[in-house]
Amino acid sequence: MSAKPNVCIVGSINMDLTVTTGKMPMQGETVLGDEFFTNPGGKGANQAVAAARMGADVSFIGAVGNDPFGKTLLDNLSSEGIRTEGIEMIPESATGTATIILSENDNRIIVAPGSNNDVTPGAVAKHRDLIKNSDIVLLQLEVPMETIVSTVKTAHAAGVPVILNPAPFQPLPEDILETVAYLTPNEIELASLQNDPLFASIKQKSIVTRGDQGVSFVDNGTEREVGGYRVQVQDTTGAGDTFNGALAAEIARGATLEDAVNMANAAAALSVEKIGAQGGMPTKQEVKTFLQERNNSE
Numbered sequence: 001m002s003a004k005p006n007v008c009i010v011g012s013i014n015m016d017l018t019v020t021t022g023k024m025p026m027q028g029e030t031v032l033g034d035e036f037f038t039n040p041g042g043k044g045a046n047q048a049v050a051a052a053r054m055g056a057d058v059s060f061i062g063a064v065g066n067d068p069f070g071k072t073l074l075d076n077l078s079s080e081g082i083r084t085e086g087i088e089m090i091p092e093s094a095t096g097t098a099t100i101i102l103s104e105n106d107n108r109i110i111v112a113p114g115s116n117n118d119v120t121p122g123a124v125a126k127h128r129d130l131i132k133n134s135d136i137v138l139l140q141l142e143v144p145m146e147t148i149v150s151t152v153k154t155a156h157a158a159g160v161p162v163i164l165n166p167a168p169f170q171p172l173p174e175d176i177l178e179t180v181a182y183l184t185p186n187e188i189e190l191a192s193l194q195n196d197p198l199f200a201s202i203k204q205k206s207i208v209t210r211g212d213q214g215v216s217f218v219d220n221g222t223e224r225e226v227g228g229y230r231v232q233v234q235d236t237t238g239a240g241d242t243f244n245g246a247l248a249a250e251i252a253r254g255a256t257l258e259d260a261v262n263m264a265n266a267a268a269a270l271s272v273e274k275i276g277a278q279g280g281m282p283t284k285q286e287v288k289t290f291l292q293e294r295n296n297s298e
Contacts, residue, residue, distance in 0.1 A: 004055070005055070005057065005135050005249055005250075005252030006056070006057045006059070006252060007048075007051045007058050007059075007134060007135065007137075007138060007245075007249055008061070008130050008133075009047055009048045009059070009060050009138045010044065010060075010062065010119065010138075010151050011044020011045070011047065011060075011062055011142060012044040012113070012116040012140065012142035012143055013077075013087070014040075014041045014042035014045070014111065014142075015040065015041065015069040015072070016041035016237070016277060017036075017038055017097055017099050018038070018100040018275075018276075019033040019034075019035070019100070019101055019102070020033060020034045020103065021034055021101065021102070022034065022103065022104075023104075024108065039277060039278065039279065040072070042062075042098070042116070042142065043140040043165065043167065045060070045073065045076075046245070046278055047138055048060050048080070048082050049080050049245065049281055050243075050245025050249075050267065050271075050281045051246065051248050052082050052245075053080070053281050053282060054245065054246045054263070054283070054284045055283075055284045056248070056253075058080075058083065059085075059086060059134065060077060060082055060087055061087070061119070061124055061127050061130060061131075062143070063087060063089070063090050063115040063116060063118040063119050064087060064088075064089055065089070065090055065093045065095035065114060065115045066090065067095055069094075069095035070095040070115070074087060085130075086127035086130050088123060090115045093117070093118055094114040095115055096111065096112060096115060096116040096142075097111070097112045098110070099111075102235060102237070105233045105236070106236065107236060107237050109237070113142065116142055116143050117144060119143040119144065120144065120146070121146055121147050121151075124147055124150060124151055125154075131158060131160060132158040136161050136162070136163060136181075136251055136252040137151065137152075137160055137161070137163070138163045138245070138248040139152070139164045139165065139180075140165045140244075141165075141169070141170055142168065145170065145173075148176065149173060149175070149176060152164075152175075152176055152179050152180060161182075161251075162181055163180070163182045163183075163244065163248050163251070164180045164184070165183075165185075165244045166189050166193070167185070167189060167240065169188070169189045174198060177201075177202055182205055182206075182207055182251075183202060183206045183207070184206070184208075184240075184243070184247065185208055185209075186209045186211070187209075190206060190208050193206075204218050206218070207261060209240055209243055214226045214228040215261055215265050217257065219257050226265050228265070228269065229266065229269040229294065231269050231270070231273050233272045234275050235272060235279075238271060238278060238281070239271050239272050240268070241277060242264075242280075242281050243265065243267065243268040244264070245281075246264040247261065247263075249284075250263045262291070263284075263287055263291075266287050266290050267281070269290070270287065
């Protein structure tokens with residue numbers, strides 16, 4: 001393992017198109033919005049930024065379109081110190097977008113994948129050395145499933161553990177469920193996995209995020225829970241991605257599972273205090289300070 005944790009992420013890169021409103025529209029309803037802004041996003045890119053801010057050396061395999069959004073998003077990742085040689089610019093595809101409505105401390109999101117569909121097994125194979133040279137691989141489900149399958153196989157053959165964030169949820173092949181080291185579903189995604197014949201083993205490797213209720217996980221056969229934190233919520237977009245990126249960085253660093261979950265849980269809590277998926281993602285020092293202050297106040 002390298003002195004600085006090395007995290008490889010294969011995943012999505014989007015531009016988030018966000019509007020705030022005082023009332024979430026019902027079906028067929030039009031409401032007036034308050035603000036509109038664009039922010040870098042995509043579950044993969046969000047998790048990469050979170051891991052980088054936690055001190056990891058992050059490499060990324062993905063794709064953007066040859067358009068203004070794509071160029072802006074590549075520049076943003078580079079500015080965070082993320083290695084972008086594994087990101088292809090696809091001339092015939094539009095960069096992925098996510099349209100986000102923020103209202104009443106909640107969100108609704110519609111994702112148009114665009115060039116994220118061009119993150120194929122062949123595209124990943126070109127950069128397999130990034131996977132083989134990493135301490136951990138982090139995946140989500142905003143790229144094609146066949147790419148997830150091939151990436152897990154490549155990582156497994158190289159002896160590199162994989163964290164799979166099963167979001168947005170879709171059924172997963174058995175060999176994926178058997179091979180990945182950790183699954184990080186939220187409560188809704190965990191419920192969707194309950195009918196799977198492998199659920200008993202899935203639960204043993206699941207680290208379940210429960211929003212403001214914290215996190216539950218199994219550590220050496222013992223079920224554990226970490227409580228949530230009271231914070232001033234501005235935007236929950238990206239909280240789960242912050243958790244996953246921080247978790248990957250800490251596990252790659254060699255932290256115990258309990259310590260990694262604690263750090264990731266605190267990072268996610270801090271992230272919701274600012275607007276924008278990446279805007280509120282904290283540095284490791286900020287997380288340490290937050291935990292120290294909370295411990296001192298108890």
